[in-house]
Amino acid sequence: MQEAAVRSLLIATTAAVASTAVATLAALGTARQGRFRGRTAIYALINQPLMVPEIVTAVSLLIVFGVIRSSTGYQGLGYLMLAHSAFCIPFAYLPIRARLENMDRTLELAAADLYATPVQAFRRITLPLLMPGIIAGAMLAFVISLDDVVITEFVKSAGQDTLATYMLGQFRRTLTPEVNAISAVLLAITLALLTAFFLITRKRA
Amino acid sequence: MTKLLLTTALAALATGAAAQDRQLQLYNWGDYTSPEMIEKFEAETGIDVTITDYDSNDTALAKISAGGHGFDLVVPSAHMVPVYVEQGLIQELDLSKLPNHANIAPEWVDVDWDPGRRYTIPWQWGSTAVAVNTSAYSGDINTSDVIFHPPAELEGKINVVPEMSDVMALAILNQGGELCTEDLDVLKRVRDMLMDAKPHWLSMDYDSEAKLSANDIMAALTWNGPTMRARLNNPPVQYGYPKEGYPLWMDSVALLSDAQNVDEAYEFLNFIMAPENAALISNFARYANGITGSEEFMDPEMRDAPEIVIPEEFKANGHFLPTCPPSANDLYTRIWTELQS
CATH class of the missing domain: 3.40.190.10 (Periplasmic binding protein-like II)
Known part of the structure; x- marks a missing residue:
């Protein structure tokens, strides 16, 4: 059970970092470059995990990873980390993009006017202003990863139960105080992060 | 960390x-x-x-x-x-x-x-059959009627395990059908019986053991293992082997x-x-x-727990669940979906 808890945190942390990094780049690409061909298609692709039923994603990943496993023999946590990072992207993307769209573009223009290179303008102006969105996105991704059951159940390799799938396995017998305790802790973490998410996104909005 | x-x-x-x-x-x-x-x-x-x-x-x-x-x-x-x-x-x-x-x-x-x-x-x-708290109901418990045609004493105090194959098997056997049957007359009767019985149930979940132990429910359609654990906590809980037939699993x-x-x-x-x-x-x-x-x-x-060691006279009523063809499972799923909604 302790191992499952550590594994859950590890996967959630990786997924939060990876998906937020991708989501930030995606948000910059889609919200800052004006309209371009294929933008709608990119939106659809980024938000695909929100639209496709989870079980479909799970079974597809199971098949793809099954082939990779058979040909490489690799059984590590990488599959779960990759899967979680992928389906967390839209959750991280939405707050970041919302933040970007509300951001005053003239600040960046002013920076450019004062001879800041694009990189300097990004590091000194855009990124700090974007930070609340990025942190909010990362927290949301962390919570989503921590709670996931369906995809994890199908993607996990031997010996890779997370807290959520461990709890699922306990359900056919009577609910133990242990499961109640895990649920309470997970709920507390989720609530704490969501509260922080709410406060961060509300600030200066 | x-x-x-x-x-x-x-x-x-x-x-x-x-x-x-x-x-x-x-x-x-x-x-x-x-x-x-x-x-x-x-x-x-x-x-x-x-x-x-x-x-x-x-x-x-x-x-x-x-x-x-x-x-x-x-x-x-x-x-x-x-x-x-x-x-x-x-x-x-x-x-x-x-x-x-x-x-x-x-x-x-x-x-x-x-x-x-x-x-x-x-x-x-093990087996899937009925558990009854005999302090609430003193009639015959070796029948699935206690769940499907519940007596007044058990009204609103029944929990049913949400497993389609087990519940359907018990219901079909109760109506005299064969396991995996696709006989629509039998299935019609099974459907009507389940739909009529459901308002008399309290819930459909896996937690019969705790609920029987705490007297939250007085009867359950459940497995033998949880019933035995409930009886050790709450002695009047007894396990009945329906004479109409009950499923065995391994x-x-x-x-x-x-x-x-x-x-x-x-x-x-x-x-x-x-x-x-x-x-x-x-x-x-x-x-x-x-x-x-x-x-x-x-x-x-x-x-020598009666839940684990099936008493000789009830052994013949136990049936192993065969692998039902998909056509039968489709029919059962339709009944099951209606029952769950």
């Missing part, structure tokens, strides 16, 4: 490459494997056992048929075994490596799903065709057929195991 996470991360990512000592990967139902038995096996053999949980036969089959799963042993239910065999997912056992194979109780050797036990080793078996261990640790798997299979080890499995999950002589190593309260 960060350091712990990092070391675990490195260890986890390296799992694929690291050449471990002897190990065994068991893929089993959640909360079903006795930790005491595993510790004993590890101590005796030096083999490191990893257990991974699944929550349904369907999940297990999907993962295993996708390939590359890394498991050595799986524990399918009886009606799933022919599917595994047909798809070539499990391998025929070399019985010469399993001297304890002779310990399988005679009635569990030539089973329909695996004649001669050439593919699977018994893990645990989960058996099978060796996967693409197992990586075959020798270790044989050692494990032989180990769990030793009576004292089979008893450890039963003591944990509270089901019988099908190994001769294991009774004497079981906890005393299990040895």
Whole structure:
């Protein structure tokens, strides 16, 4: 059970970092470059995990990873980390993009006017202003990863139960105080992060 | 914490490459494997056992048929075994490596799903029937009518396990049908009976044991293991074997065709057929195991528990669930969906 808890945190942390990094780049690409061909298609692709039923994603990943496993023999946590990072992207993307769209573009223009290179303008102006969105996105991704059951159940390799799938396995017998305790802790973490998410996104909005 | 996470991360990512000592990967139902038995096996053999949980036969089959799963042993239910065999997912056992194979109780050797036990080793078996708190209802409890046509004393105090195959089997047997029937007249009666009965039930969930123990419910359609545990907490709870018929089930261990640790798997299979080890499995999950002589190593309260040892007069009413054809399952799913909505 302790191992499952550590594994859950590890996967959630990786997924939060990876998906937020991708989501930030995606948000910059889609919200800052004006309209371009294929933008709608990119939106659809980024938000695909929100639209496709989870079980479909799970079974597809199971098949793809099954082939990779058979040909490489690799059984590590990488599959779960990759899967979680992928389906967390839209959750991280939405707050970041919302933040970007509300951001005053003239600040960046002013920076450019004062001879800041694009990189300097990004590091000194855009990124700090974007930070609340990025942190909010990362927290949301962390919570989503921590709670996931369906995809994890199908993607996990031997010996890779997370807290959520461990709890699922306990359900056919009577609910133990242990499961109640895990649920309470997970709920507390989720609530704490969501509260922080709410406060961060509300600030200066 | 960060350091712990990092070391675990490195260890986890390296799992694929690291050449471990002897190990065994068991893929089993959640909360079903006795930790005491595993510790004993590890101590005796030096083999490191990893257990991974699944929550349904369907999940297990999907993962295993996708390939590359890394498991050595799986524990399918009886009606799933022919599917595994047909798809070539499990391998025929070399019985010469399993001297304890002779310990399988005679009635569990030539089973329909695996004649001669050439593919699977018994893990645990049990029944799905009715549990009644006899302080609330003193009538005959050896009938599924207590659930499907509940007497006034049990009105609104019934919990039904949300397992389609078990509930449908009991309901079909109650209406005099055959298991896996596609007879629409029978199924019409089954549907009407279930829909009429449902308003008299309190709930449909897995938690009959706690609810029976706490007198939150007075009757349940449930498995024998939870009923026995409830009776130990609350003596008036009794297990009834419906005279109309009731389903039996058995989960058996099978060796996967693409197992990586075959020798270790044989050692494990032989180990769990030793009576004292089979008893450890039963003591944990509270089901019988099908190994001769294991009774004497079981906890005393299990040895002659009426939930575990089926009384002679009720034995003939128990039926193993066959593998129903998809057309029958489609009909059952329609009834089940209507019942659940």
